[in-house]
Amino acid sequence: MQTLDLNTAFTLIEPGPVVLISTNDGQRDNLMTVSWTMVLEFSGVFALCTGAWNHSFKALQATRECVIAIPTVDMIDQVVGIGMCSGADAGVDKFARFGLTRAPARHVQAPLVKQCLANIECRVTEFVAAQHIVVLQALVAYRDTARQETRTLHAVGDGSFVVDGHRFNRRAAMAGKLPPGE
Ligand SMILES: Cc1cc2nc3c(=O)[nH]c(=O)nc-3n(C[C@H](O)[C@H](O)[C@H](O)COP(=O)(O)O)c2cc1C
Numbered sequence: 001m002q003t004l005d006l007n008t009a010f011t012l013i014e015p016g017p018v019v020l021i022s023t024n025d026g027q028r029d030n031l032m033t034v035s036w037t038m039v040l041e042f043s044g045v046f047a048l049c050t051g052a053w054n055h056s057f058k059a060l061q062a063t064r065e066c067v068i069a070i071p072t073v074d075m076i077d078q079v080v081g082i083g084m085c086s087g088a089d090a091g092v093d094k095f096a097r098f099g100l101t102r103a104p105a106r107h108v109q110a111p112l113v114k115q116c117l118a119n120i121e122c123r124v125t126e127f128v129a130a131q132h133i134v135v136l137q138a139l140v141a142y143r144d145t146a147r148q149e150t151r152t153l154h155a156v157g158d159g160s161f162v163v164d165g166h167r168f169n170r171r172a173a174m175a176g177k178l179p180p181g182e
Pocket residue numbers: 018030031032033034035036037049050051053054055056057079080081082083084085086087088155
């Protein structure tokens with residue numbers, strides 16, 4: 001084995017799907033791309049890693065709410081494009097620029113993204129400043145059950161992506177650790 005540059009070690013631990021974070025700062029809707037996410041509880045508690053370097057963070061701080069929208073592989077260029085421009089720039093409406101449709105949320109001002117496989121309305125419960133972690137409590141989640149393409153994107157961190165592949169079923173072996181109703 002060869003020693004790796006520690007700055008590349010995170011790419012060995014592939015995270016969950018790349019998500020879009022939808023916010024509304026009271027005036028405008030915005031979207032950002034986030035690949036650093038984490039599940040904290042079975043009950044819909046999630047964490048994002050983001051901070052003041054993004055325009056979306058200001059909306060997260062001000063409103064303490066957002067929508068996590070889960071795109072699929074056919075949306076890869078929209079996902080990358082959304083993460084490569086800022087809603088802070090004059091005239092940037094990422095929904096219009098990337099051909100995405102808003103759908104009204106029930107509990108938050110930020111819109112759902114209609115083209116996504118799933119959307120989760122969330123409230124911010126905590127900002128962990130030292131690690132730039134935003135903790136979210138899910139309020140309601142939706143899934144487009146009619147969608148043909150369901151494969152999500154996973155960012156390696158070096159500009160390449162992995163797509164969901166074969167699914168292995170070990171549900172019987174894991175039954176004692178799975179939440180009821182799953
Ligand atoms: C594939 C991809 C993954 C990204 N993951 C993150 C992330 O985990 N956290 C973060 O703060 N920014 C991440 N970004 C960068 C933001 O999406 C980017 O800074 C965006 O311009 C922020 O938009 P805003 O300024 O309109 O909020 C990612 C970008 C791309 C393309």
